Amino acid sequence: MIIVSLFTPTLQFSNDLADVMRIFWGNIGLRVNESGGDVTVTHREWTEGSIRFCTMTAEGMYTGRAERSSPLSEDSLLEKRYHKRLIKQTLYDVMKQITGRTPPWGSLTGIRPTRLLYEGMGRGLTIDQAMAETQSRFDVRQDKAELLRQIVTVQQEIAAPKMDEVDLYVGIPFCVSRCAYCSFLSGEVGKGKQLPPYVEALEKEIAATLQLIQEKGLKPRAFYMGGGTPTSLSAKLLDQVLSAAQPFIDQAREVTIEAGRPDTIDEDKLLVIRDHGATRISVNPQTMHDETLDRIGRRHTTAQTEAAYALARKIGFHHINMDLIAGLPGENIHMFLRTLAWSREMAPESLTVHTLSIKRSSLLHLWEAQLPDGQMVETMVEAGRQEAARRGMRPYYLYRQKYMAGNLENVGYALPGHECVYNIDMMEETGHVLAAGAGAISKRVDPRVGRIERAPNVSEISQYMDRVEEMIGRKRGLWQDAWN
Ligand code: SF4
Incomplete structure (x- = not known):
């Protein structure tokens, strides 16, 4: 260093x-x-x-x-x-x-790259002019500028949220074990004692949120249940949470439930998720190499991922998203290429290719792990892009984080018509989000004037359970005043 x-x-x-x-x-x-x-x-x-x-x-x-x-x-x-x-x-x-290096994203830090294109277009530039301006002002490389242009083009096919529409996010901050790269504040399920009281608090918060939505005349847009790993809950608890949100789910245009860890998936849970109306689930192998999974603390195997995909297809899920990570510890380009080839057999409808980042709150940081060679990870990321294109997928959202290998990016690809509206709303910050659960953040936005106000819930799980009424109050506070 x-x-x-x-x-x-x-x-x-x-x-x-x-x-x-x-x-x-x-x-x-x-x-x-x-x-x-x-x-x-x-x-x-x-x-x-x-x-x-x-x-x-x-x-x-x-x-x-x-x-x-x-x-x-x-x-x-x-x-x-x-x-x-x-x-x-x-x-x-x-x-x-x-x-002597020219970084792929030039001098861009701390700003969403797509926002620059939208800002330029807001000033009357064409998308190509906005791309050229971003490229020259920040020294962004041609291929990355082109990626931005493709993403914004796809996003424009999808109707932006209206001022009276809202997304509902429900957070389940529990996982069966902690992945070494994870920076989320999720707790380990352990013996599961915290799960029923957590769900009870969540049901209360969801009910109050739906009431607020009704009072303010808001209309459901997208529902997203993330975490942590929502499928860390039992089928019964999943059913309780989804039942609480059902009036919203019934009217939403898209319903995503993350089922990230294949070792948490079973038939009963998938049936509950399907029967509550999920239109999209996410099953995330990250890699197809068991030795890497072991190294990064994901206590599942490739065989479990394959079984989870087969089960989800059998039960009738038509949109499964897959997350992969380029640059995992110990992996080389050949290993990543094998993961890509294997993922083709799983045939997900959307694919998110992440670049490894080592955040300060992760175990990798604690272990003083070093980021892998940026050039190698760039080759992996490019292979992911080409693979997605070969399958007919288009890039539709992108974000960058600190401490990423090669100063690269995370990109979501999807077959046409399978883009996740919630992901776009979140990344572009163009729509309201009401969020329930520990660490969840509600947002009220007015994209016309670039106004965004946030109401975060406390992250610590027992604090959340004790203070759920206060969290409900924070959300109400966001919508207290009329915005003209
Ligand atoms: S499954 Fe996701 S949220 Fe859970 S520990 Fe792993 S990376 Fe973090």
Whole structure:
């Protein structure tokens, strides 16, 4: 890990600058305004008239220098944005110079890439012009810019949420074991003692949420039950939760239930899910290699995944989503290609190809695991894209996270007509979400003016059960005022 001494007069942007360095170096040790690093980066800036100038100089293990300038603005919000962009881009220039690398997403950090296209189109640009603008402003590579264009094109086929529509999310924060890369706040099921009281609290919150939906004249759009792993619940408890949400489910255009871990799936649970009206389930192998599954703490086998797919098909599910991860510990390109070939036999209608990221709250981080070679993971991700295209799938949503191998992305692909509306709503933040369960976040949005307000539930499971009335109150508070 490279230790960087960063000397900057703008402490408020030091995290943004660290993010730029991570694009090139992955994990770094950062000393702000302290010497002693392997490399020292010095940021200087000054103004002349209405122009701000910025230089970044690297010394030590690497040497280089870059300079940029940008106009000052009298609008304080714009001024902050211009200022931050100037210093990030100047640092990006010097990083590119000293490492000799051109990252796939250029200097883009902390912003959803598709949003840039939508913003450009909102200013009257065509989709191609918006793509070209994003590409040149942030140094985004041609293939990634093209991916964005394809995604936004597919998304535009799907009606955006109306102001009176709402998605309902229900969270089940339990799993049978903890995956090494997981950063979610899910609890292990253990002996299952917490499950019945959790479901009881959830039923209460769902009932109050449906009442709020009715009072405010909102209309159901998409239902999504995620986690954790919802199928960690018994068939009986699943039935209780879904029964509570049934009035919403009956009117929703799409109903997804995550059944992520194949070792939690059985016939009784799938029958409950089917009979409550699920239109889409997600069964996630991540890899077809048992030794990798073992290494990452997923206590199931490839054979269990195959059995779960066969059972789900037999029971009558017509849309199964599959999640895979490129860059899992110990995997090479050949292993990933074999996983892709195997996934073809499972024939999911949609496929999400994730890039491994090592988040601070994950076991991999605790174990001080290093990200795999970015070039190798990029080849995997590209193979995933090509495989999806061969099966007639189109990319329809994308997101990026911190600490991702190769500074890449996660992409959802689907056969035409199988795009998950809820995923798009979530990623693009274009629709309201009412969310129930520990750690779930409700959102009220007005995309016309870019207004978003959030009401998060507490994440800790016993706190949630004790304070469910307060969580209901938080949601009500979001819809207290009329928005014009
Ligand atoms: S199944 Fe999903 S939520 Fe559960 S531990 Fe694994 S990654 Fe985390």
